[in-house]
Amino acid sequence: MDLYAYVLKKAMEAKEGAMAVAKVSSEQKNAALLIMAETIRRSAKQLQRENKKDLAAAKKKGLTKAMIDRLTLTGQRIDDMSQGLVDIANLPDPVGEITKMWQRPNGMTIGKMRVPLGVIGIIYESRPNVTADATALCLKAGNAVILRGGSEAIHSNKAIVKLLRGVAKKAGIHEGVITFLDNTDRQAVLEMLKLEGIIDVVIPRGGEGLIRAVTENSRIPVLKHYKGICHVFVDRDADLKMAEEICFNAKVQRPGTCNAMETMLVDEKVAKKFLPTVIKRLKSAKVKIKGCARTRKIVPSVSRAVADDFHTEYVDLILNVKVVRDIEAAMDHIAEYSSAHTETIVTEHYGRAMRFLREVDSSSVFVNLSTRFSDGFQFGLGAEMGISTDKIHARGPMGLEELTCTKFIGLGNGQIRS
């Protein structure tokens, strides 16, 4: 069988799965998710045995330590993967929710009802836990997944998929809801991305290179999250103690995440007072500071920031600092350099707080909050598929609701159009 025929067959299986799972009750989906969680926990040894094959191949190929770490299924990670499924089972089911309903003058009632998206293609790199997480989120929202994991995790992924499909079958859910492309040829991804009308949406999960390649080659709509270059703007009317706490938290609490602050913008009116204290504190936490000329005039020990730095997602203990004329200049900087992920203003000035909130065009915009809060769990939405920096469908944390769309429904009693 040629590659196209192989991918098409898999996608058709997923489509059948999607048509079936769209009608499955929340109770049945939740029951299946709980058994999946239990099965994964009980199969830890078996999963680790398969994972060892991937790890051996990775060492042979000379993958970096960081890559091998991401690939490794420790006991703790298997427990976390299992717990993730339990958490998703406990979230409310978005499918069938009627978000609005209104009556028209002719007596018909029109409304909007949440419905699954259909078949969701997930294209991801080394972390095998994505296999379970993504499947569970899609399943709960009434969708089928067609999974295409990285070749480096092939044995681990196949083992996880086998367990999940086994449970689906026993739970009376069409196995096609979890479809896995076990051909790791790059061409298989390209064939997959042509299947408009069978696969409804593609979500790439991985580095920027992967996301760009998928976007460029896909005829299917892509939901994506590019990098996070997040800003905190310390306004002239900020409570400077609060600003210090927020900036410190946004940079230091977990610098490797996409919602960590990469650039701190400081109003010139408070720069002299604010910068020495906050930079001292950041440096005590081993943050390397790169500053604009005005920053370096105030704190000469800071190294020089070049234009490229402001475009860089460090995901590390490095921070750009820039002194700006006012909120206007801060928002101009954000419009130019931000990746539209998360930005915060720290201020006690009502008018500027409201302006920032309204005018900054990012997926999460905060007043007096650490950027680290832009996250499905922190928002109270539960597990998420990633944080979308797209402009359509969904911006920000993509949870169960974002894995659905709405259709219009109409209830009449014989109305016709005149």
Next chain:
Amino acid sequence: MDLYAYVLKKAMEAKEGAMAVAKVSSEQKNAALLIMAETIRRSAKQLQRENKKDLAAAKKKGLTKAMIDRLTLTGQRIDDMSQGLVDIANLPDPVGEITKMWQRPNGMTIGKMRVPLGVIGIIYESRPNVTADATALCLKAGNAVILRGGSEAIHSNKAIVKLLRGVAKKAGIHEGVITFLDNTDRQAVLEMLKLEGIIDVVIPRGGEGLIRAVTENSRIPVLKHYKGICHVFVDRDADLKMAEEICFNAKVQRPGTCNAMETMLVDEKVAKKFLPTVIKRLKSAKVKIKGCARTRKIVPSVSRAVADDFHTEYVDLILNVKVVRDIEAAMDHIAEYSSAHTETIVTEHYGRAMRFLREVDSSSVFVNLSTRFSDGFQFGLGAEMGISTDKIHARGPMGLEELTCTKFIGLGNGQIRS
């Protein structure tokens, strides 16, 4: 200047326009729309003069009568175009609406706020009125448009754009909100579709060929409406008089629209009683009927339907009729042949009504209503950009709300993440 540089320059102008218009107040946008309406009405002669150039070229090129009709700007059409702008000015502004807001245990408040999409690319064919309609909808929702009309309407489109830009400028709105590609080279469209990150979404308006070509070549997200193959299913528990009225209305009231019925499915339990009456009435309105074998057994005068017919959007007085075993068979047929536009069940059976409503995967699903109601105005939503048959972002009539997305906003008083 080469073509890419030309298109890029235009797109950058639109992006500047988008950044500016996102912050413009509803009052200012509405005032501009009303002046645009007035200006178009007053410039009817000037527009018709330009339109005549297009009509002359069209005749020379030998375009069909239907195409020339679509291209023609009659006095009535200019008035309608003007009134369309007034209607859009009178609709509520979606931008800035906070659709939800909730408090988290740590005291921060999280919400979702409607924001413009940014730069919307509109690629359309001959109708010059799209130039004004699409611009007005995008502008009202805080977006900039970059318009690429068909070469056959170039003089009309340029004249309309000139008027609209003139008003924008006088009203203090950045002219970039209405950007027009006056290069009618096909390659210009391809260059435009590469500008991911500058143009935020593309909406093709025209025939299936245009939409497919745009989808295949675009790196920018595309919102599309393919054809409308709409179904009415007459259930065994239908009120047959109501079913007759609905089917007649759905087919005959305006057969040239995308929400007209193309296939009527009839439960075998009522086929004998229902078909002779309804077919007689449809034939009296000059509807040509194509039936399945069982239909032809009941009404022998009906011609034979072949499989391809069920895939055809007639937009004409032609109707497929099929007798089905039950609701299950009806939904299977719909899943296979529908274009996911609009489907109706006619029934007095509560359980089957609810099943159909929930399980049919189309953008509008009705009980006891004519399919002709799936339309922004009929739903009470106002003017629309088209009827999306997509699965993401928006399904069904795409009005002002669908030309926005939501961002998360957070109001805190110094919360940091622990």
